[in-house]
Amino acid sequence: MxxxxxxxxxxxxxxxxxxxxxxxxxxxxxxxxxxxxxxxREERRDVFVKGDIVYLFHSGTDVVKDAVHVNDTLAVHRITPLCEVVPVGLIKVTSFVGETYIRGEVLAGEIRPDDVARKEKVSCLVISADMCQK
Structure with a gap:
């Protein structure tokens, strides 16, 4: 051709x-x-189970301090990539750390960093424990 x-x-x-x-x-x-x-998104591998200590980040406002007290139980939820809110466990508040952190103990479930703990109108973000222990 x-x-x-x-x-x-x-x-x-x-x-x-x-x-x-x-x-x-x-x-x-x-x-x-x-x-x-x-x-x-980086997949986080750390999981907290019953008896583990976790730290929660909150806004530090009076609303949080009025709603959440030591020995309160917070329901923990995970938000999926499809924006569904799924209950994953319970946390018992053991103490307040500084102005914006709460120390808690896992009572039930498998909780991961970036899960959200809720009570009434207050939400707290679960963070990894090593951030507050340094």
């Missing part, structure tokens, strides 16, 4: 290249269109 020559040949090559390029761009864009925060 003879190679196309002249203006007609270059036109065919350019049209074919342009067609190939327009077909490839949407495919490449689709390959990176997934939610980055779900797929690039």
């Amino acid at each position: 003879d190679r196309p020559t002249g203006k007609t040949g270059w036109f065919r090559i350019m049209a074919g290249g342009l067609l190939l390029l327009t077909a490839a761009i949407p495919v490449a864009a689709f390959a990176v269109s997934y939610p980055a925060q779900l797929y690039h």
Whole structure:
């Protein structure tokens, strides 16, 4: 088969290249269109079970101090990637640490950092224990 020559040949090559390029761009864009925060999030491996000590971060406002007291029980929930709130355990408050932390003991369930402990209108974030022990 003879190679196309002249203006007609270059036109065919350019049209074919342009067609190939327009077909490839949407495919490449689709390959990176997934939610980055779900797929690039580091998976945490530490799990707290019954008897373990955990630390909770809170806002330090009077609302928290009025609602949460020593020996209170907080329900712990996990928020899934689909934004579902799933109950995962219970924490008993053992003491307040500084202005914005609560020390607690796991009573039931498997609790991970980034879970949310709740009582009434107050929510606290579960953090890893090594952050407050230094």
